[in-house]
Amino acid sequence: MNPLAPVAAVGRSTLTLMASIGRVALFFAQALSHILRPPWYLREFLTQLIQIGWLSLPVVGLTALFTGGALALQIYAGGSRFNAEAVVPSIVAIGMARELGPVLGGLMVAGRVASAIAAEIATMKVTEQIDALVTLSTNPMKYLTAPRILAATLTLPILVAAGDSIGIFGGYLVGTTRLGFNPVNYIQNTVDFLEFWDVASGLVKGAVFGFIVALMGCYHGMNSGRGARGVGRATTNAVVSASILILAANYLLTELFFTA
Amino acid sequence: MIDITGLHKTFGDNAVLRGVDLSVATGSSTVIIGGSGTGKSVLLKCVLGLVAPDAGQILLDGEDVTRAERDSFLAKFGMLFQGGALFDSMPVWQNVAFRLLRGSLKKPVEEARAIALAKLARVGLGPEVAEKFPAELSGGMQKRVSLARAIAADPQVIFFDEPTTGLDPIMAGVINDLIREIVVEMGATAMTITHDMSSVRAIADRVAMLHGGKIRWEGPVAEMDAASDPYLHQFISGSAKGPIETVR
Numbered sequence: 001m002n003p004l005a006p007v008a009a010v011g012r013s014t015l016t017l018m019a020s021i022g023r024v025a026l027f028f029a030q031a032l033s034h035i036l037r038p039p040w041y042l043r044e045f046l047t048q049l050i051q052i053g054w055l056s057l058p059v060v061g062l063t064a065l066f067t068g069g070a071l072a073l074q075i076y077a078g079g080s081r082f083n084a085e086a087v088v089p090s091i092v093a094i095g096m097a098r099e100l101g102p103v104l105g106g107l108m109v110a111g112r113v114a115s116a117i118a119a120e121i122a123t124m125k126v127t128e129q130i131d132a133l134v135t136l137s138t139n140p141m142k143y144l145t146a147p148r149i150l151a152a153t154l155t156l157p158i159l160v161a162a163g164d165s166i167g168i169f170g171g172y173l174v175g176t177t178r179l180g181f182n183p184v185n186y187i188q189n190t191v192d193f194l195e196f197w198d199v200a201s202g203l204v205k206g207a208v209f210g211f212i213v214a215l216m217g218c219y220h221g222m223n224s225g226r227g228a229r230g231v232g233r234a235t236t237n238a239v240v241s242a243s244i245l246i247l248a249a250n251y252l253l254t255e256l257f258f259t260a
Numbered sequence: 261m262i263d264i265t266g267l268h269k270t271f272g273d274n275a276v277l278r279g280v281d282l283s284v285a286t287g288s289s290t291v292i293i294g295g296s297g298t299g300k301s302v303l304l305k306c307v308l309g310l311v312a313p314d315a316g317q318i319l320l321d322g323e324d325v326t327r328a329e330r331d332s333f334l335a336k337f338g339m340l341f342q343g344g345a346l347f348d349s350m351p352v353w354q355n356v357a358f359r360l361l362r363g364s365l366k367k368p369v370e371e372a373r374a375i376a377l378a379k380l381a382r383v384g385l386g387p388e389v390a391e392k393f394p395a396e397l398s399g400g401m402q403k404r405v406s407l408a409r410a411i412a413a414d415p416q417v418i419f420f421d422e423p424t425t426g427l428d429p430i431m432a433g434v435i436n437d438l439i440r441e442i443v444v445e446m447g448a449t450a451m452t453i454t455h456d457m458s459s460v461r462a463i464a465d466r467v468a469m470l471h472g473g474k475i476r477w478e479g480p481v482a483e484m485d486a487a488s489d490p491y492l493h494q495f496i497s498g499s500a501k502g503p504i505e506t507v508r
Contacts (some may be wrong), residue, residue: 041362124347131310132345136359136409137334 027219034139034146044147052113052148052214053155057162059112060105064163067100068092068170076179088179089186090193092171097198098258101164103250106209109156110242114217117148118238121221122231130222145222149214156210157203164202201257208253209246216242261286262307262417262449267316268473269302276302278473280316284466286416289443289450291460291481293495294470295504300453301342303470304419307451308337320417331364338410338448342422344402346394346409353390356380356408365413379408383438400431407435411442418443420452424459436462457496460484469495471504 002008071092079085121144124130133140168190175181217238224234267280276299284290292300305311307318309325318325325333346355353376359365360372367375377387383404394402403423410418423439424432436459443450443463452463460467464481469492477492484496494502 039362120349127343128341128345129347131305132339132341132347134310135308135334135337135339137331137363137365138358 023223024215024219027222028215030141031145031149031215031218034142035150039142041143041147044143045151048147048151049155051116052109052152052210053158056109056112056155056159059108060159060163061166063104063108064096064101064167065170067104068096068167068172069174071095071100071167072171072174072179076175085179086189088175088181089171089189092175093168093190093194094198096167096171097164097194097202099202099250099254101167102160102202102205102209103246105160105163105206106156106213106246106250107243109152109159109210110213110216110239110246113152114213114238114242115235117214117217118221118224118234119231121218122224122234125222125224126226126231140222145214145218148218149211152210152214153207154210156213157206160202160206161199164199197257201253204257205250205253208249212245212249213242216245261319261321262451263317263319263322264303264307265317265319267303267306267318268314269299269306269311270314275473277306277313277316280470280473280475282468282475282478284449284451286321286449287447289440289452289463289465290468291452291454291464291466292468292470293454293457293460294476295495296455298470299473300470301421304339304421304451304453308334308339308419335359335365335413336416337419338413338415338417339419340403340406340410340421340423342425344394344399344406346402346405348394351391351393352380352385352397352405353377355394355405356412358409359413375412376408379412380405382411382442383408384434399426400428400435403427403431403435404438407438407442411446414446415448417449417451418446420450420454420463422454422456423452424454424456429458432456432458433462439463457498460496 072088075088075091076085079087121130124144130140133143172183172186172190175186176183220234220238220241224230262282262284264280264282267277268275269277280303282290292303294300302311306313307325309330320328320333320336346352347358353373354361356376356379357372360367360375361369377390380387380389385401385404385408389397389401389405394405397405407423420439423435427435439450439452440463442448450463452459454460461481466479467481467484468478469476469489471491477487477489479487484492487493490503494504
């Protein structure tokens with residue numbers, strides 16, 4: 001066996017990774033230029049607002065509701081060890097607004113939307129619909145990618161805001177029905193301790209995560225292989241890459257917003 | 261007039277086109293035949309700019325297609341794809357009127373819809389089909405819709421990629437007749453790729469056979485059967501014996 005084989009393998013993997021990053025960066029630049037330059041397909045954009053935003057609301061809302069409730073139970077159980085049960089409302093609110101609302105919302109939308117975008121565009125590619133768009137004088141990047149990325153970037157913060165509210169409401173329900181909190185005090189504690197930046201930082205994260213979800217869905221769809229296997233692989237890659245990038249971006253944004 | 265000179269295209273280590281030379285006169289119908297994987301679709305896609313050739317030149321009415329302004333260049337073309345390539349997220353009439361609802365050829369919605377209905381009628385489909393989605397149609401109806409979309413903007417050049425694949429012989433005959441009628445009626449230049457010899461005889465003025473990455477034989481359809489080229493003869497007779505290698 002060649003003693004340099006492991007080094008060569010590492011080199012190949014590095015080159016492949018760099019090439020992938022380069023391709024995504026080029027795709028990102030292309031998408032951005034199409035978002036900024038006319039013509040804009042308003043009808044497609046509105047359709048995507050509904051597909052990505054409105055239709056994701058039940059998934060994000062249910063996730064937030066149960067997470068808010070579970071969070072209240074956990075904080076109560078943990079806080080009771082050092083007589084800090086009273087912090088439940090404020091920690092639920094801060095936790096939902098800063099972290100759990102945007103991250104769980106982003107991940108749920110990644111599962112629902114990145115997969116749908118990748119599967120739809122990959123199927124269009126396999127069935128020559130993308131080629132048909134070109135022959136009909138329509139740029140696929142402008143017609144398919146730009147509306148999806150713009151819609152996801154704008155709707156995710158709204159979904160996060162809704163998720164935050166529903167999550168806090170979940171904590172309120174559990175707090176007042178299971179943990180014995182006074183409803184008025186619970187709401188008062190929530191409002192008193194929640195600051196503007198707690199909410200705003202979560203909304204900014206939501207916009208970044210929305211961008212990532214749509215970018216990965218479109219990128220893997222447009223670059224899918226042939227046949228059913230190609231579509232399946234594009235869908236999987238879109239969800240996995242969007243999820244990982246969301247978690248990585250969340251860490252970087254948290255560093256930027258709260259430790260800088 | 262489409263002039264293709266010295267066209268080369270390689271995918272990885274597979275040289276698909278190795279110097280294709282072909283001229284298609286304005287208003288004529290040329291059918292390109294050849295075995296599977298010989299590069300017929302690649303040739304059409306090179307002309308449309310969907311695939312970038314490695315070398316060679318393609319002229320449309322004397323203008324290099326790579327230098328033409330894309331929107332106005334593509335507005336001259338219509339294409340019927342092998343699988344129809346209809347957009348399954350929109351109803352039939354919007355598929356047909358796609359080009360008329362956006363871009364440089366944009367028309368008011370009602371006018372675009374009226375044109376779409378007229379084109380659907382031209383390919384034998386009634387207005388009841390207009391609001392249906394492509395998935396609700398049979399294969400033959402999808403081909404007709406795709407044909408209606410290809411002619412919706414009255415293009416100067418129409419490409420047909422395997423127009424009868426997957427259709428029964430009767431429906432294939434109907435589609436062949438429609439293509440012939442429409443091409444003659446519109447005075448359009450047509451390029452068709454097919455394996456179906458009944459399509460060749462129904463549609464073609466001239467036939468070109470692509471083999472080994474080059475045009476092996478080219479001539480009027482009337483001379484095809486009498487041609488002495490053994491490759492062409494094997495192809496049109498559908499024989500397993502001959503110079504074209506077959507995998508058994």
